[in-house]
Amino acid sequence: MFHHTAFRRLTLAVLLAGLLVATLTAGYFGLEILTEIMVLAILVLALDLVAGFGGMISLMHGALLGLAAYAYAVLTATLGFDPAAAMLCAILITGAVGWGIGAVCSGSHGIYFIMVTLAFGQMAYSFVFESAFLGGDDGLGGITRPDLSAIGVDLNDNMSFTLYALICLVIAYLFAARVLRSGLGRALVGVRENEQRMRALGLVTWRVKAHAFGLSGLIAGLAGVVAAQHVMYISPGLLAWTVSGEALVVVILGGIGTLVGPLVGAVAFVVMRHEISAITPYWHLFVGVLLIAVVMSRANGIFGFLEARLEARKAQPKTKAEAPNA
Template identity: 65%
Template sequence: MFRHTPLRVAALALLAVAGIGYAFGASYFGLEILTEIAILAILVLALDMVAGFGGMVSLAHGALAGVGAYGYAMLQAQAGVAPPIALLGAIGLTGALAWAIGAVCARSHGIYFIMATLAFGQMAYSYIFETPVFGGDDGLGGISRLDLSVLGLDLMDSRNFALFCLAMVALAYAACAFVLRSGLGRSLSGVHESEQRMRALGLTVWRVKAHVFGLSGMIAGLSGALAAQHIMYVSPGLLSWTVSGEALVVVILGGLGTLVGPLVGAAFFVVLKHEVGAITPYWHLVTGLVLIAVVMSRANGIFGALEAWVGRRRAARQPQPLAKEVPGNA
């Protein structure tokens, strides 16, 4: 089950301070990067919730975020619905779709689960790519951002939008933590450890999985709807399976099943990509090698390694045995 250790609270506080501080100090392009990190962070929170705590390693989350983006674009730009309602609509739509995918895939495990989610993600991709109303390969434009002028905020301003996205990360994090600590989240942990045991206890396993997958999908949908507002344009590439693959990489890079880790991973990944990309067009090579190095180190990602190190230090100082954190069945 998810716990807020002092280390996690400290890391969260540090991330929040760094994010907000950077938002006020950054140049224009820095704000773009910050927004990109925030949007990716929301997506990987959603993915960590299912993969890290439920063992449901999904390759559909990129597509789910894409559905959220298209949902917002269609409602707001095509149907003319007010942005806040379009945002809620997109989140609801993605959640419903994710629930259905979760329900159907609930019986599959391991690689089969990964492939089943991939299949549904690809179906969504193909459907959107080939249906003319979605603009095909050329995508859809003319998307507006939320209007927060009642609060005196102009979201067309990059700084305001970056801060707004950071606030959304905080909201998504709170939602994930809330779900994981709720009865549903506890059931999910139980299912992750032993489905048979939970079934014997009278739990409907597929329903638990579907509910969590649906909630996770809503968060992914939020990420997508924010991406649509950020770029003010949607294209089928948003639903590509490589987006899901990258999100998974970020979760593992940060630390599976820690919620805080993926946030660190998102920041690390985006900054690495831009820094290396500024030097060479072969940034994939560097990212690939970093990924291999992190996994080879056998730590549970960057944050997992930090937790393990702090854990060892503490164990060295106080000799009594500590309850070992279960680092998600990676």
């Protein structure tokens, strides 16, 4: 079951404070990188909810992100919806689609679940790529941002938008943490550990998986909307399976099943991508080597490794103190 340890709270506080300070001091390029980090962080929160705590490894969360982005774009640029209403509608649509896919995939496990979600993602990508209404491979432009002038905020200002993205990240984290601490979250972990036993206890396991996937879809939908608002242009590449694969790499790199770890992974991944790519175009090689090292060390990502070392250090004095009594 998910819980906040002192180390997790400290890491979360340091991350958020660091992102806030960086936002208030960064230039144009720095703000673009920070917004990229926050969009990816929201997406990996959604993925960790189902993969880390439900054991459902998904390769279609990129498609959910893209679905929300396209829904928001169509509602605002084509149908003339108010951006705030379009944002809510796009997130709810993505959550509903996520619930449906979770219900369909609930009977699959392991590699079969991964392949089914990959198939759904590829179908969505192919549909958008071939759809003239959605702009095909040219994508869609003319996307607008919410008007917050009533409270004195101009989201067309880069710093203001980055702060807005940070607020969205905080909301997404609090929402995911609340879900995991609820009865649904406990049932989800129980299904991951022993689905047959939970079913024998009278739990409708497919419904638990569908609800979790739907709530994960809401968070992924928020990431998609913020991504569309950020660039104000979208293309089918948002739905590519590589986006989902990248999110999965970040979750593993940071620490799957910790909720805080994926945030650490998102920051590390984006920073590495920009810093290393400035030196060599083979930055994927360095990320791959780091990922292999993390997996081969059997540590649960960067955050999981640090957390395990801290727990080991706490246990050492206790063991030594008990040794004479033994």
